[in-house]
Amino acid sequence: MITTNYNEGTIKLKSNDYYFLPEYRSSKYTKKINGPYGNQELDINLIRKDFPILQKRVNGKPLVWLDNSATTQKPNCVIKAIDNYYSEYNSNIHRGAHTLAKIATEAYEGAREKIRSFINADSCEEIIFVRGTTEAINLVAETFGDDKIQKEDEIIISVMEHHSNIVPWQKLAQKKGAIIKVVPIDDCGEIIMEEYAKLLTSRTKIVAITHLSNVLGTINPIKKMIEMAHHIDVPVLIDGAQSIPHIGVNVKELDADFFVFSGHKIYAPTGIGVLYGKKAILEEMTPWQRGGGMIKDVNFETTTYNDLPYKFEAGTGNIADAIGLGEAIAYINNIGIERVQLHEKKLTSYAMDQLSQIPSIRLIGTSSNKSSVLSYILEGVTPEDVAKFLNNDGIAVRAGHHCAQPVLKRYGLNSAVRASIGIYNTIEEINALVGSTLKIARY
Template identity: 55%
Template sequence: MTILTPTNNSQVSADGVPDEALLNRMASEFFALVPGAAQAAAQFLPGLSHLNEPQPAPVSPAGKAPVIEPQSSSSAHVPPLAEPGIAQGVPAIYAAALPHNGGSSVAPSRPQAGGASSPYYFLGGEHAYPSADTGLDSLAAQATGSDQVSARAFGLPGQDQLQRLLGELYPAKPATATSATPANELSATYYFQQGEQNYWDAAPHAANPALAAPFDIHAVRRDFPILAERVNGKQLVWFDNAATTQKPQSVIDRLSYFYAHENSNIHRAAHELAARATDAYEGARNTVARFLGAASPEEIIFVRGATEAINLVANTFGKKFIGAGDEIIVSQLEHHANIVPWQQLAAEKGAVIRVIPVDDSGQILLDEYRKLLNSKTRLVSVTQVSNALGTITPVQEIIALAHSAGARVLVDGAQAVSHLRVNVQALDADFYVFSGHKVFGPTGIGVVYGKKALLEQLPPWQGGGNMIADVTFERTQYQPAPARFEAGTGNIADAVGLGAAIDYVERIGLEKIALYEHALLEYATHGLKSIPGVRLIGTAHAKASVASFVLAGYKTEEVGHALNQEGIAVRSGHHCAQPILRRFGVEATVRPSFAFYNTCDEIDRLIAVVKRLSATRRS
């Protein structure tokens, strides 16, 4: 085992004692080497058995992957860095996490000002364990061989209030329930329909209040430099995550590293930088394929975003397989980007668009959907998570029903991939699309997944370089997928940045993210419901972290302005989803939307502003 010694004078006091940040990090790395610690954590956290599987390197608070035993890179494309040490302001035991064979690993970055908490979200650090009375002490003691191990509480601002709330909302089953009862055996009901159904049956949930933050929220927040920004003299609260997510330092650094060390066009040159850029770009494609559970990287096409992705499918699959009298099915929940391209195609081809209605909670009516399916149905195109309401749709059942009718299915996953684990093979989706900026990656990059056998049947959408095998003035031969659909110079750097964003999300764990964000949604919904004049828009049982509402006596933009005065960013308007808002009789809503770097304290700030407005509202 490596002996950890401080090598940076800035981290050692005058009497030679390391400061708290260094001690915290050293302790974290020690716990990471303790045999059985991950197994102990996995036993305690329901649904997190994946902790026993090989994990990617943990993310440090600055987004860098700490390397305890420095190793030389096997990639010829990346020159070794100078010894870190004092000159770079970081301990020598931290080797730079450089891309290996052009992969999307994070690039070296500046040390984080103000010290660092543990990067090991489920093993080490100040906020690693839920509480001392959860039974984890004994598990950790078994794993370490020690009979004295103390657990520490999560550092979740507002956690005490959240735990009390969830304890009221999700009481344990009487008599038989104990502190050791698994979370999936505790009774849980939705906050707006008490006693009717267990909520979110297919996803991790917050039935156990002790699991409200299964990672170090403070360390996570330090990974996002923009969260330290001030707006109108107040610390920024970013509740506009459904519009775009903020970027961790690891993504910012990866983009900077690409432009400083790898920038070149790809695939078409014999020089070193072209090889580095090609490796990085194709490494990102591999990362996306793994993230979506695709059968092959050849099923992944890079585009500018989900909007371009849907237009690509409309202009390839749609133009080849949809004709006069054929039918396209969408739902009332759709973003304009999943409506307008199909309207344009239908107008051109003489096709017909059918719409799946939703119930009063905002959930798709499956019985009505079944009635729409028929022999003329060629495509069903639906969102997995509504950007306006947060509704999680039953896409697996939607896909199965469509396939039984002989139709293909496109799933708009723009709002889903940052909240839920997605496996396109398990879903059996024909197409799946998402945008990088909704999953903590750069803007201007997105993805089309398509089944390989289907992509091979489709014509290209755009013509130009990179997508051709041979060109004469008489005819052109095209490359196979995915190159056939990536004409010209693509957004190379941002594809690499997307790979880094996915690496970051996977290190934290989507199951943990879903658990924590749903707890935030419960907390925010409870607070908003208590305010006179607030009407929630979208109350489906299965929801991601969106809490749309209107406030009596105020225009949505007035509420948004009042929140902005307090440094709180929300979206107010129609959210490019006018049909679904009109289904509920409104033209606009205020839409706070949450991510795993938000806290209950921030929600309290929003609630306080809305309460103040409510108390002085106009009749």
């Protein structure tokens, strides 16, 4: 350990081997080093140059963006891809006979293929473009859920769910007379698997669970939870909004029935996201929204719906931002999701260690298997005041209930500070967060 000063705070830092990573396939974003974890390291400075907003100053200080769970910043390649669409080949897709329509269609469907490959789906027919995680969950609840769930059937969610994975199921349960069962967590923020096992019964019709908590940072044992549900033929929806940018996702290996995520959490634009569903399930589901694009034939008596994935993509889609999402996926692939995962988990571990040394702090979510999310409160200071103080030092965090009120209430709280990590964050930025928080605690 070494000691350094950050403004008025004194922070103990771990040795510089913190950033050493195992050797993976070569990437322009790595540099050669000699260290105990291999001979390649993520070149964070090179990565940061790809994100123009990170050069910004806030209140005279360099911007420290630690609000990645709310939204991530966008690399130049994504910004340019969107600009290029609008300036070079703006067109509607699929039915145009002209050149620009062909180019736009190829780019749009090319993005779908990038996503399919990234999550290892069997077919592009299983990749549905939506506005984001929220719309994807609503789509499943309003179609699959409405068809399959009847009076006194049970829906299993966990106490750590985002409101987007609670409210749609509540609406469905109220409509059908179904029952929502909630899996509890322990004080560290981990699913109590014995209780989950007890909740799985012949009445269970779907499990909807987050992969990585947006408040606790806990990485849930999703594969095991899916296996347990499938043992009694219960389908599982995975909310991957927080996991998709931080850890590798293989829907085939997980055997997920549905997997949903938002583009803006993985360095892509807002207003675009993905519903993955197993083809056999999607083929049985009726469309949710109806109109142009999702039909084969229409007359005044009946309509024949289009094939997958288009029967769930009514109207003109968000073409530019779908292309931007594909570019963001390609960007992460170029770096390597394995490197991203290891970088962020190590940075999270370091941050938890440093924050825990601050007097009067209470960390929320202390699982050993967590990534990217640091939630805490300071005794005697409201989370909102902590966030305002940090903003004075150019540090962007979030304060509030984080659209996950039940899990905060589990800890007797209504609000907390949340700092959340992305690929471009550095140990120096964690030191800035810790130093500023320490100043508040001492004030």
